[in-house]
């Protein structure tokens with residue numbers, strides 16, 4: 001399989017980029033499940049941008065920087081916020097139907113979320129991600145230069161000469177045991193985040209950090225992995241899996257209350273329920289620990305049923321399925337892993353430290369989010385960077401055209417044989433996710449991180465042995481990736497000896513100005529595959 005552009009992942013970042021580079025050459029998009037099985041598809045809140053005459057770029061920049069806890073790259077924040085409004089209008093051109101003001105159909109109906117000083121979130125009620133994905137998929141299906149391969153899993157990057165050489169595509173698992181090289185002049189990792197590293201997450205099952213793990217193994221620079229965002233409000237119900245209660249509910253007046261029925265956010269932050277996510281998630285964690293209760297509640301019962309069922313049709317309907325009428329009952333909620341603020345370090349065009357390898361969306365670390373992403377800034381980052389990366393590909397088109405793809409080794413299965421002990425894989429999945437939840441979650445400590453490190457290294461060694469001994473399966477690829485990502489998070493968290501943004505250490509509860517820089521790491525040459533060293537960039 002050969003193409004000009006290989007795109008791994010089919011969320012907003014991957015499809016937006018694919019549509020743009022289809023102008024310059026052939027594009028192959030591979031996606032692990034079906035095209036719409038993405039985190040984008042589950043996004044409820046929307047996309048933040050300066051779209052209202054009363055809003056300004058300066059205000060959005062300021063809110064992003066405050067949320068980012070001193071670690072945002074100010075140049076990047078300025079670029080993303082300045083270009084954001086036009087990118088939202090581009091989505092409208094692709095066919096996305098954002099909700100408009102009732103009496104003014106040319107104006108966006110804008111929602112509000114935590115950390116935003118203004119209403120600036122364009123939405124399609126609480127189905128924003130699904131609407132964006134629908135429009136992009138439709139457009140991709142009608143674009144002749146793009147081939148989409150569903151149920152294809154990228155296993156590792158194809159490199160011309162080992163670690164830190166040029167990337168020329170990826171080895172792709174087409175079906176159990178069959179791994180094929182997909183060669184490309186430019187490869188873009190758009191695989192989303194890694195919520196599945198944790199026991200409880202708002203993310204879909206595909207979120208196993210594949211892009212970050214592959215890039216790390218190839219020797220790319222990886223930044224800020226200690227900053228994992230926990231969304232404060234996921235539905236707490238034994239039958240609900242990964243169901244988010246959008247922050248937009250708090251934006252419309254939802255109030256967090258404890259089991260005693262009393263609001264508690266005023267004890268933690270002057271912005272109360274609309275404080276940034278790091279603060280709100282930690283406050284909930286603390287309330288749950290103090291009271292010994294399994295959850296808190298989000299109360300929006302002061303709004304009418306008519307309003308709630310129209311503004312939040314998915315949340316209203318899904319909660320009702322579980323016996324919670326949100327117009328009458330407070331919603332039981334808990335925090336859950338939601339978004340990876342760190343990732344593969346890229347420049348302002350999505351270019352990683354490896355030639356021929358771009359990273360976009362949640363897989364990348366652009367410097368926009370710093371130590372804590374501002375709500376609804378992620379879809380924005382994805383569309384801004386997809387355009388910038390594609391424009392750059394257009395600029396270097398002559399070089400890409402002239403580049404001759406080298407011959408590459410076919411996949412060597414070694415002594416591999418079909419795996420019989422699937423139970424071993426499931427057990428390792430569970431152990432990693434529990435360890436990360438218990439020891440590397442919202443509140444961390446040196447001791448807990450050390451324990452996590454010991455446990456995960458042990459599991460990772462077992463996984464590598466399985467990986468070599470058996471035919472590759474999609475489950476094994478994902479398990480191996482979450483083990484790598486878990487180790488990156490632990491390594492980065494152990495180095496940050498302070499509390500900042502999403503990273504809270506019991507042993508160092510204060511911010512330390514001397515550590516107000518993002519940390520960058522990369523794989524060490526020689527040694528174990530997951531051994532990492534810190535680098536200065």
Ligand code: SIN
Nearest residue numbers: 044045246247375376
């Ligand atoms: C939400 O709707 O609360 C999620 C939006 C986001 O993660 O930015």
